[in-house]
Structures are given as C-alpha cells and as structure tokens.
Amino acid sequence: MEKKPSIPKGTRDFGPAEMAKRNYIFDTIKDVFKLYGFKQIETPAMEMLSTLMGKYGEEGDKLLFKILDSGDFLRGVDPALIEAGDCPRLAAQLCEKGLRYDLTVPFARFVVMHRQELQFPFKRYQIQPVWRADRPQKGRYREFYQCDADVIGSTSLVNEIELLGLIAEVMKRLKINVTIKLNNRKVLAGIAELIGEPDKIIDITVAIDKIDKIGIDKVNEELASKGISAEAIARLTPIITITGTTESRLKQLAGLLADSETGRLGVEELQTVLAGASRLGLGDIIELDVSLARGLNYYTGTIIEVKARDVQIGSITGGGRYDNLTGVFGMPDVSGVGISFGADRIYDVLNTLDLYPPTIASSTRLLFLNLGEAEEARSMEYLMEARAAGINAEIYPDRSKMKKQMNYANATAVPFVAIVGETELAESKLTLKNMQTGEQKVVTIAEAIAELA
Amino acid sequence: MEKKPSIPKGTRDFGPAEMAKRNYIFDTIKDVFKLYGFKQIETPAMEMLSTLMGKYGEEGDKLLFKILDSGDFLRGVDPALIEAGDCPRLAAQLCEKGLRYDLTVPFARFVVMHRQELQFPFKRYQIQPVWRADRPQKGRYREFYQCDADVIGSTSLVNEIELLGLIAEVMKRLKINVTIKLNNRKVLAGIAELIGEPDKIIDITVAIDKIDKIGIDKVNEELASKGISAEAIARLTPIITITGTTESRLKQLAGLLADSETGRLGVEELQTVLAGASRLGLGDIIELDVSLARGLNYYTGTIIEVKARDVQIGSITGGGRYDNLTGVFGMPDVSGVGISFGADRIYDVLNTLDLYPPTIASSTRLLFLNLGEAEEARSMEYLMEARAAGINAEIYPDRSKMKKQMNYANATAVPFVAIVGETELAESKLTLKNMQTGEQKVVTIAEAIAELA
Numbered sequence: 001m002e003k004k005p006s007i008p009k010g011t012r013d014f015g016p017a018e019m020a021k022r023n024y025i026f027d028t029i030k031d032v033f034k035l036y037g038f039k040q041i042e043t044p045a046m047e048m049l050s051t052l053m054g055k056y057g058e059e060g061d062k063l064l065f066k067i068l069d070s071g072d073f074l075r076g077v078d079p080a081l082i083e084a085g086d087c088p089r090l091a092a093q094l095c096e097k098g099l100r101y102d103l104t105v106p107f108a109r110f111v112v113m114h115r116q117e118l119q120f121p122f123k124r125y126q127i128q129p130v131w132r133a134d135r136p137q138k139g140r141y142r143e144f145y146q147c148d149a150d151v152i153g154s155t156s157l158v159n160e161i162e163l164l165g166l167i168a169e170v171m172k173r174l175k176i177n178v179t180i181k182l183n184n185r186k187v188l189a190g191i192a193e194l195i196g197e198p199d200k201i202i203d204i205t206v207a208i209d210k211i212d213k214i215g216i217d218k219v220n221e222e223l224a225s226k227g228i229s230a231e232a233i234a235r236l237t238p239i240i241t242i243t244g245t246t247e248s249r250l251k252q253l254a255g256l257l258a259d260s261e262t263g264r265l266g267v268e269e270l271q272t273v274l275a276g277a278s279r280l281g282l283g284d285i286i287e288l289d290v291s292l293a294r295g296l297n298y299y300t301g302t303i304i305e306v307k308a309r310d311v312q313i314g315s316i317t318g319g320g321r322y323d324n325l326t327g328v329f330g331m332p333d334v335s336g337v338g339i340s341f342g343a344d345r346i347y348d349v350l351n352t353l354d355l356y357p358p359t360i361a362s363s364t365r366l367l368f369l370n371l372g373e374a375e376e377a378r379s380m381e382y383l384m385e386a387r388a389a390g391i392n393a394e395i396y397p398d399r400s401k402m403k404k405q406m407n408y409a410n411a412t413a414v415p416f417v418a419i420v421g422e423t424e425l426a427e428s429k430l431t432l433k434n435m436q437t438g439e440q441k442v443v444t445i446a447e448a449i450a451e452l453a
Numbered sequence: 454m455e456k457k458p459s460i461p462k463g464t465r466d467f468g469p470a471e472m473a474k475r476n477y478i479f480d481t482i483k484d485v486f487k488l489y490g491f492k493q494i495e496t497p498a499m500e501m502l503s504t505l506m507g508k509y510g511e512e513g514d515k516l517l518f519k520i521l522d523s524g525d526f527l528r529g530v531d532p533a534l535i536e537a538g539d540c541p542r543l544a545a546q547l548c549e550k551g552l553r554y555d556l557t558v559p560f561a562r563f564v565v566m567h568r569q570e571l572q573f574p575f576k577r578y579q580i581q582p583v584w585r586a587d588r589p590q591k592g593r594y595r596e597f598y599q600c601d602a603d604v605i606g607s608t609s610l611v612n613e614i615e616l617l618g619l620i621a622e623v624m625k626r627l628k629i630n631v632t633i634k635l636n637n638r639k640v641l642a643g644i645a646e647l648i649g650e651p652d653k654i655i656d657i658t659v660a661i662d663k664i665d666k667i668g669i670d671k672v673n674e675e676l677a678s679k680g681i682s683a684e685a686i687a688r689l690t691p692i693i694t695i696t697g698t699t700e701s702r703l704k705q706l707a708g709l710l711a712d713s714e715t716g717r718l719g720v721e722e723l724q725t726v727l728a729g730a731s732r733l734g735l736g737d738i739i740e741l742d743v744s745l746a747r748g749l750n751y752y753t754g755t756i757i758e759v760k761a762r763d764v765q766i767g768s769i770t771g772g773g774r775y776d777n778l779t780g781v782f783g784m785p786d787v788s789g790v791g792i793s794f795g796a797d798r799i800y801d802v803l804n805t806l807d808l809y810p811p812t813i814a815s816s817t818r819l820l821f822l823n824l825g826e827a828e829e830a831r832s833m834e835y836l837m838e839a840r841a842a843g844i845n846a847e848i849y850p851d852r853s854k855m856k857k858q859m860n861y862a863n864a865t866a867v868p869f870v871a872i873v874g875e876t877e878l879a880e881s882k883l884t885l886k887n888m889q890t891g892e893q894k895v896v897t898i899a900e901a902i903a904e905l906a
Contacts, residue, residue, distance in 0.1 A: 005504050005562045005782050008550050011497035013563055015570065016577070019493040035840050037817040037847025039865075040472040044464035044596050045498060045552075045582065046518075051458050065499075066521045068548055070586040074538050082535060085527050094547075095521055097461050099498075109458045110466055117468060119864040121850055124469070129498065133523040143497050156850035158829065165837070279830060280837055329458050364490040376611065377732065384618070384733055387488050394490025397574055397609035411572040412492075 010134070010142030020360045022347060026127060028173050029147050029341055036166045038125040038149050043106040045129075046097045053092075055105045055328065062088070063133045066095035099131040103148045103340075104325075111152065112329040120153030139348065150338030152325060157269060159337045160302045160321065161276035167306055167317055167339060168282050174346065175355045177309040178316070180285055183292035184270050185299050185320075187253065190263015191239055191290075194256075195232035202296055203228070208240050209291035216241060239290075246274065246288040253290070269301060294318050304339060308349045316345045362413040365452055366393040369405045369419050379420045382430060382445040389449045409435060416452060463587070463595030473813045475800065479580060481626050482600050482794055489619045491578040491602050496559040498582075499550045506545075508558045508781065515541070516585045519548035552584040556601045556793075557778075564605065565782040573606030592801065603791030605778060610722060612790045613755045613774065614729035620759055620770055620792060621735050627799065628808045630762040631769070633738055636745035637723050638752050638773075640706065643716015644692055644743075647709075648685035655749055656681070661693050662744035669694060692743075699727065699741040706743070722754060747771050757792060761802045769798045815866040818905055819846040822858045822872050832873045835883060835898040842902045862888060869905060 007013065014022060033040075046067060053061055073094050081090045100106050103126045111118065127147045136142055149166065151159040164180060171178045192201045203226040207219045219240065220233050228236075239256050242249045250270060257263030270288065277286050292303050299320035306317035319339030326334045350356060366386055368379040379395055386393045396405045409417050419431040424442065432448045433440040443451070460466065467475060486493075499520060506514055526547050534543045553559050556579045564571065580600045589595055602619065604612040617633060624631045645654045656679040660672045672693065673686050681689075695705050703724060710716030723741065730739050745756050752773035759770035772792030779787045803809060819839055821832040832848055839846045849858045862870050872884040877895065885901045886893040896904070 005565055006501060007497055007504075007562075007566075008499045008501060011499060013497070013567065014495040015567060016492035016494060019495060023493070034816045034845050035843075037820075037845060039469035039816065040476070041469060042467045042472060044460055044466070045584070046461045046464060046596065048459060048461060051460075062523070065523075067552075068519045068521050068544055070515070070518075072538070072540055074535070074540060074543070082527070085525070087525055087527060090527070091521055099520075109460075112458055113460075114466065114468060119861055121861075123847065131498070143499065151850065154850040156823075156852075158823070158833070158848060158850040161833070162848070162850070169840075276830075276833070280833065363487045363492065367490075370609075370611070377729075380611070380614070380729070380733065387622075390488075392487050392490060394576065395611060395615070397604065397607040397611040397615070399609075408572055408574075 008142065010136030010140075012141065012143070017361075020363065021350065021356055022343070024356060024360050025174065025343055025346055025350065026145070026147070029170055029343075030125075030127065032166055032170045032173065033125040033149055035169070036123075036149075036162060038123045041107075041110060041124050041126055042128060043100065043103075043110055043126070045099055045131075047100050047106055047109065049092065049096055049098045051109050051329075052098050052101060052105060056101055060101060064101055065099040065131045065133055066091050067097040067099070068095055069097075100128075101132055102130050103128060103146045104338075107148070107150065108326045108329060108334075111334065112326050112331045115331065121151055121159075122153055123149070123151045125149040139344065141344065145343045147341040147343055148338060150336050152334055152336030155335050157272045157276070157302075160269075160273045160304075161280070163304070163319065163337060163339050164273070164277045164282055164286065165280050167304070168285060170317075170341065171306070174350065176316070176346070176349055176353075178285060179287050179307050179309055180282075181287050181289040181292050181305045181307065182270065182273065183289055183303040184266040184301055185296065185303060186262045186266025186269065186301060187257070187290060188266075188293065188296070190257045190260035190266055191236070193260045193262060194239075195228075195235045197228055197232050200226065200228060202293060204236065205291055205293040205296070209293070211240055242290075246286070249288055249290075250274070266301075273302060295320055298322055300324075302337060311349045311352050313345055313349060315342070316349060317341045362415065364392050364394055364412065364414050366391055366416045366418055366448075367409050367412070367414045368393070368395040369402070369409075369417060370396045370399050371402075371419070371421050372399060375420045375422070375425055378425055379418070379430075382418065382420065382448075385445050386449055386452070389453060391449065391452050416448075418448060461595065463589030463593075465594065465596070470814075473816065474803065474809055475796070477809060477813050478627065478796055478799055478803065479598070479600070482623055482796075483578075483580065485619055485623045485626065486578040486602050488622070489576075489602075489615060491576045494560075494563060494577050494579055495581060496553065496556075496563055496579070498552055498584075500553050500559055500562065502545065502549055502551045504562050504782075505551050505554060505558060509554055513554060516587055517554055518552040518584045518586055519544050520550040520552070521548055522550075553581075554585055555583050556581060556599045557791075560601070560603065561779045561782060561787075564787065565779050565784045568784065574604055574612075575606055576602070576604045578602040592797065594797065598796045600794040600796055601791060603789050605787055605789030608788050610725045610729070610755075613726045613757075614733070616757070616772065616790060616792050617726070617730045617735055617739065618733050620757070621738060623770075623794065624759070627803065629769070629799070629802055629806075631738060632740050632760050632762055633735075634740050634742040634745050634758045634760065635723065635726065636742055636756040637719040637754055638749065638756060639715045639719025639722065639754060640710065640743060641719075641746065641749070643710045643713035643719055644689070646713045646715060647692075648681075648688045650681055650685050653679065653681060655746060657689065658744055658746040658749070662746070664693055664744075695743075699739070702741055702743075703727070719754075726755060748773055751775055753777075755790060764802045764805050766798055766802060768795070769802060770794045815868065817845045817847055817865065817867050819844055819869045819871055819901075820862050820865070820867040821846070821848040822855070822862075822870060823849045823852050824855075824872070824874050825852060828873045828875070828878055831878055832871070832883075835871065835873065835901075838898050839902055839905070842906060844902065844905050869901075871901060 077093045129145050188201050192198045207223050211219050223233050242252050254267045300323040301321035303320040305315045321337040323335050370376050417433045424430050429442050432443050530546045582598050641654050645651045660676050664672050676686050692709050695702050707720045753776040754774035756773040758768045774790040776788050823829050870886045877883050882895050
C-alpha cells in the first residue's frame with residue numbers, strides 16, 4: 001500500500017480543461033497543415049540509440065533518456081567500465097534504445113527507411129511528444145510536444161512561400177498577432193565572406209543583433225574582442241547600419257553584397273520569397289532581420305522565426321531550409337524546408353492573452369438531470385435523440401439530490417441543462433435551462449434540439 | 454556515417470496512408486466519446502517505477518520498459534547485486550522511471566493526485582500509446598495505443614447502459630457488425646458459491662466456456678480433474694446447460710441462483726442493464742454469456758466483451774465494473790466502470806473487410822500543377838482562394854515536366870488537379886481535371902470551388 005504517488009519531474013498531467021485548450025491549439029495547427037496539403041506520419045517513441053547518438057552534440061547525448069535493456073542487461077557489459085564508474089560508456093552497453101529527442105532525426109530515419117514508398121516532393125507533418133533529460137524550469141519540460149511540417153525533395157522557393165502562408169494562417173486562426181522574421185544563411189555567409197571573416201558568421205550575427213540596444217561603437221568593440229580586424233569592422237559598419245523598410249534594406253544589401261556570389265544568391269532568394277509572400281497579402285507581418293541566426297549550424301538557406309507581438313516570450317515558431325537531412329544515414333542530397341510550432345509557448349501566449357473561444361470550456365452541451373426511475377428512462381430516450389442530432393450530451397447517472405446535480409452542471413460548465421420531472425414526464429416535455437442566462441422554458445425534445453443545433 | 458538505420462523490434466512507423474486509416478478510427482472513437490460526455494485527459498509517457506511496479510503481477514514487472522537514471526546512475530547501487538548478476542533488483546536501483554504499461558494505473562494515479570480538482574462522477578477518456586517489453590508477434594506490438602473511457606465515482610447502472618450505447622455507436626459508425634457479450638462477476642460468484650466451490654470461479658467459467666465444443670460429459674471430466682466434487686458437478690449441470698434467448702436464460706438463472714444473494718444481485722444487475730440497453734434499441738446485438746470471464750481478478754460487476762461478427766479475431770473492445778480503482782494508492786472506495794477499444798485489432802478488422810470510406814485516401818482534394826513563372830503566381834492566388842473556401846489544396850512546388858507532376862498526382866491519390874497553362878492564364882480560368890473519371894473542363898476558380906465544395 002503506497003501513499004502519495006507523484007510523477008517524474010518535468011512531466012505534466014493534463015486534465016480536461018487543459019486538454020480542451022491544448023486540443024484547440026493542436027487541432028488548429030493540424031487543420032492548417034492539411035489545408036496546405038501536408039500528410040501526417042508517426043514514428044515510435046523509442047528509437048535505436050545508434051540512430052539518436054551523436055546527432056545533437058555531446059550535450060544532447062547526455063540529455064537522451066535511455067531505456068534499460070530487458071532481461072539480463074549485464075551480459076556482455078565490460079566490468080572495467082563498472083569499476084571505473086564510467087557511466088556514459090556503460091549506458092551505451094546497458095541500453096540499445098532511447099526516447100526520441102526531437103522529430104527531425106526520426107523523420108530523417110523514416111525517410112531513409114521508407115524512401116521506396118514515398119512520393120517526392122514529400123510534404124509531411126508530425127505532432128508527437130519528445131523527451132529531454134534537461135533541468136526542468138519555468139516553461140521547460142522533460143516531455144513536450146513538437147508540431148513539425150517539412151517539404152523534402154524540392155528546392156523550389158514556392159515551399160518557403162507556402163510555409164509563410166501556413167504560419168500566417170495558423171496565427172490568424174489562433175488570433176495571435178505576430179511578426180515573421182526572415183533571413184537567409186547565404187546573406188550571413190556573404191557578409192562574413194565580404195569582410196574576410198568567413199568562419200565568424202555567428203560572432204558577427206550576434207553582434208549585429210545588439211546594435212539597437214548598445215549602439216555601433218559597443219558592437220565594434222565586441223567584434224574587435226572576438227579577433228575581427230579593424231579593416232573588417234570598417235567594411236561591416238555600412239552593412240550593419242542599414243535602415244529603412246524591408247524592401248529598401250534588401251535593395252541596399254544587394255548593392256553592398258554585389259561582390260559575393262553567395263551573398264547575392266541569398267538576397268535573390270529573400271527577394272523571391274518576400275515578393276511571393278507579399279502577393280499573398282503577408283507583406284505587413286514579414287520583416288527582414290539580418291541578425292536572425294537560428295539553427296545556423298543546420299540551415300543553409302531561408303531562416304524563419306515567429307514572434308508574438310503582444311507577449312514578451314521567445315520565438316513561438318521557427319524553421320528554415322536545409323541541404324542534407326539524411327546524409328548521416330547514408331542518403332545524400334535530400335534538401336528540404338521545414339517549420340516547427342512551439343505548442344507550449346503558443347499555449348502560454350493564449351493563456352496570457354486569454355484568446356480561447358468561450359465554447360471550448362465544455363465539449364458537452366447538454367446535461368440531463370436524473371430525478372427518478374421513470375424520469376430517467378424518458379431522459380435516456382431524449383438523450384439518444386439529442387445525440388442522434390449530433391449534440392454532445394450526457395445524463396447525471398445517479399438519482400442524487402437536485403443541488404448536487406446542479407453543482408455538477410456548474411462545475412463542468414455545461415451550457416444547457418434538461419430537466420424531466422413529474423410534470424414534464426406527463427406532458428412529454430422537458431425544461432431546458434440556459435446555464436449562462438439562467439433562462440428556462442418548457443419545450444419538446446425536438447424544440448430543445450432545434451435550440452441547441 | 455552510419456548506414457541502414459532500423460527501429461526497435463515490435464515498434465512501427467506509420468506513413469501517410471496508414472495514418473489516414475488510423476486517424477479515421479481514433480477520430481471516430483473520440484467523436485463518440487465526446488458525444489457521450491466524456492472528457493479527455495493525458496498523462497506522461499514516463500511514470501515513477503514506484504507507481505507501476507507490482508500492479509501487473511510479477512510477469513508484468515518484467516515487461517515494463519525502465520528508463521536508466523541520468524548522470525551518475527551507479528551511485529548508491531549495491532555492488533553485491535552487480536556481482537550476483539541480480540538484474541531485476543539492480544534495475545530497481547538503476548532506474549526510478551518506466552514507460553506506462555496501460556492507461557488504468559496512470560488514470561488511478563491521476564485521480565489520487567488531482568482528486569481535489571475533479572468533479573465526480575468523473576467521465577474521462579484517454580487515447581495514448583502504452584509500451585510493453587513483450588515478445589513481438591503477429592498483431593502484438595511493443596508500442597500500441599489504448600483508447601479508454603471510464604466513469605468513476607458512480608455506482609449507477611446507467612453508466613453501464615451508456616457505455617453499451619457508446620460501443621454500439623462506435624461500431625455502427627465504423628460499419629463493424631458486432632456482438633456485445635455481457636456477463637456479471639456476481640453471477641459467476643453466485644454459481645461458485647451455490648455449488649460450494651467459491652474459490653474455483655475461474656476453473657468453472659473456463660469449463661462452461663467449452664460446453665459447446667466438447668459437450669457436457671467432457672466438461673464434467675475436466676471439472677472433476679480440477680478437484681471439484683461430484684456433488685458440486687451435479688448441481689452445476691442444470692446451470693451450465695441452460696439454453697434459449699438471453700431473456701429466457703436470465704429468467705432460468707434467476708431461479709437457479711435464488712439461494713445465493715450475490716448471484717441474485719448479479720442477475721438483477723444484468724436484467725437492469727439489458728432492459729435499459731433494449732429500450733435504446735440495442736437488444737439485437739447484446740448477448741448474455743455466462744462463460745465470459747474477462748478480467749476476473751479486477752472486475753466486480755458487469756463484464757463486457759465485443760466480438761466482430763465477420764472476422765475471426767479476439768475481442769475488439771472490452772471492459773467492466775470495478776470497486777477499487779485507487780486503493781493501491783491510498784484512496785479507497787473509488788468505484789467505476791470502463792471500456793477499452795483495441796485500436797490495433799479494429800484496424801485489422803477494417804483492413805480485412807476494407808471498411809474505410811473512399812474519401813480518406815487523400816486529405817488533399819486539389820493539386821495545382823506548376824507550368825511556368827506567371828502560371829505559378831496565378832495558381833498560387835487561386836490556391837489561396839480555394840483554401841479560404843476550406844478546400845485542402847496544394848501546388849506542385851517545382852516546374853517539372855508535366856508527366857512527373859501527373860505521376861505525383863496519381864501517387865498521392867488527389868481527386869482533382871487544376872491546370873493553369875498559357876491559355877487558361879490569358880482567359881483567367883483553369884482546367885479542372887477529375888482524376889477518377891478523367892473528365893476535364895475549363896472553369897473559373899469560383900466555379901472550381903463550387904464543384905469541390
């Protein structure tokens with residue numbers, strides 16, 4: 001007999017109210033994924049550790065949850081590792097499986113294993129939990145959902161434009177005001193190349209990002225401290241200090257990067273994507289941001305990041321183009337572009353701004369009270385009629401006191417209550433009570449259904 | 454550079470076609486759960502091993518997937534256990550978490566932890582994967598979904614009637630012909646009590662189950678071999694050999710069990726449930742089956758099992774009433790009744806009988822071909838109009854050869870293709886091709902939308 005059960009730290013239970021909110025978010029994203037022609041896949045929670053290890057850096061390897069082998073897991077384990085207390089290498093002998101850490105590596109593995117059955121370009125979406133043995137803290141969990149959409153096997157920038165449209169549609173439906181920030185890795189590479197520091201893309205980008213806050217002098221000091229030459233800094237200054245609209249900044253950038261083939265290509269890609277998005281009416285919410293450096297060790301072209309305008313919170317969606325999804329599994333040249341919605345941050349934004357539609361409070365729309373044997377039998381007939389008309393409905397199962405039943409109605413936020421008492425039974429009617437307004441009237445079941453439909 | 458990735462044995466990838474079928478099943482079940490007023494919860498994939506261990510018997514403990522502790526997992530481990538190679542006890546020191554094995558224990562844990570926030574009676578549904586380190590074989594996986602609905606905190610038989618209605622509705626929507634078999638543990642207890650062998654319920658039930666196949670003499674031999682006395686067997690014979698309709702068998706049973714209070718109560722419960730279900734029009738598909746012994750160490754009242762009539766396969770749904778869901782966690786007297794849909798078996802039944810609606814083959818209804826720069830731009834405008842009208846649609850992203858694009862259309866089973874070529878561009882129209890009939894016509898985008906709506 002154990003007492004006080006608990007759940008692993010960093011994990012969460014979701015009760016009915018939270019699930020209703022989360023389903024609203026996931027269903028919205030899923031509907032838009034389908035609206036844009038993406039197709040769902042699912043992969044197992046457990047992957048072989050050989051699939052996962054080495055894909056997320058040394059730190060990532062440590063954050064993988066590893067599954068102890070079944071049965072005699074000590075067989076074949078090197079006793080010297082136990083003696084030495086070498087946990088990392090011992091773990092690799094005790095475990096052959098781990099929990100997935102993201103959806104990208106499993107997707108790459110999926111593509112390699114199923115390439116013969118897949119139709120390219122392949123537009124897949126995937127909404128599943130991932131697990132990371134991170135130190136839990138506010139807003140960071142050990143189990144959380146990722147919602148990814150990717151198009152692979154196509155280098156067309158139409159895909160980028162489509163993904164921007166998709167993001168805008170999701171945010172519109174969720175009523176979140178956003179700015180979609182856009183950059184291109186080739187532009188950053190072009191800048192670094194142009195100033196003669198091709199290996200310092202990240203330092204340069206980080207510095208550019210701070211110019212609004214600390215000013216050009218401090219930025220240049222920081223660049224110098226990173227070992228960037230005075231000459232390079234001088235060449236960088238006019239690029240960093242570009243101002244104006246997205247369109248005019250792009251034009252200036254084109255001029256400044258004219259000598260770098262990579263840089264020019266990046267500007268052209270940005271122009272194509274921005275022009276396409278503008279034609280679809282997205283011009284107002286998309287912003288060029290040359291300091292955007294998301295996933296710089298992975299993305300090779302377009303970089304996308306979405307910020308909520310009305311809440312101070314990190315990026316709520318992000319993505320970009322990559323050149324080599326599956327190379328690590330021996331299948332080269334799979335290019336693609338993808339985005340990932342941060343469901344937990346979106347949840348926080350909707351909670352902060354209270355943007356949920358009122359209807360999600362209760363999925364049940366009608367509750368029949370239970371006032372006696374004959375009343376119960378009649379109520380159950382009406383209940384079936386209401387359900388046949390598509391109305392989510394239930395009956396209070398016990399013949400408890402009226403007060404207790406009404407407490408249940410209030411606590412579960414059901415919008416309508418149906419009462420079949422002695423009088424209603426005799427008249428083949430029911431009393432329909434609107435729980436929001438308090439209004440009640442005696443009607444037939446057909447009239448009640450019409451009212452709720 | 455690794456080659457040939459694989460997935461853990463007993464687990465599965467689901468591609469777009471399989472996901473469409475699985476979503477059809479899950480969405481149908483979910484819709485009916487909501488129609489009946491059930492509310493969704495989700496619990497973490499990982500539970501504390503202290504929550505899971507000892508709940509599924511000794512065999513079950515071995516089938517739990519255990520998560521190796523992070524960091525220095527050797528700390529505090531008893532070296533004697535390593536020396537002795539005592540894997541089971543060592544596992545308990547190396548791991549504090551495991552993957553959930555079913556949805557019932559996590560639900561019980563959830564109820565105990567959240568009892569203050571919950572409204573009783575609590576009608577919850579939960580659809581999540583579970584993991585078991587079972588030997589994989591045909592139809593048995595190490596990762597599979599369970600779909601459970603339970604009502605707890607109410608002893609009313611209205612709940613049983615409601616669950617029978619719910620099962621019938623799911624099966625009707627899925628077009629599966631079923632027989633719902635019904636029994637009551639109290640009837641079995643009454644029989645065992647009556648013949649003076651209260652501890653041999655299971656032996657007796659197993660024997661009853663075989664009477665159709667092997668005859669009364671062989672059944673009696675088997676009972677004798679289990680140590681049941683000749684006198685008890687003589688008293689059992691008239692009970693076992695009852696024949697007739699469900700109604701008449703129940704009536705005979707009531708007479709035969711008149712001396713057992715428990716048995717009488719069981720018969721009364723069955724009568725109430727059957728009468729309620731008959732009033733809802735379910736009489737034809739429900740059958741009394743006194744040999745039904747599902748979950749006998751757990752269920753205390755009603756026992757339910759659902760068989761598909763047109764496919765030879767085990768039970769596709771089952772459930773029953775229990776008295777003590779949460780006692781093991783220190784919260785006594787939580788009674789409830791629940792059912793669990795076997796999603797994988799239902800999937801097998803639908804595949805065998807090919808019962809899927811044709812519309813699920815492609816969630817995308819319209820594909821725009823991509824025939825040139827100006828054509829692409831126009832197509833993308835039309836595409837947005839189609840989507841604004843709620844039509845799931847996409848554009849082939851690359852300006853590839855017509856043949857390649859049509860191959861994609863065929864392979865993805867999209868029902869309509871839209872072609873904007875030079876002529877259509879000039880006329881502000883498109884050619885709409887019905888991929889099933891081959892028929893094609895030149896229309897405006899508004900006409901195309903009207904056709905697809």
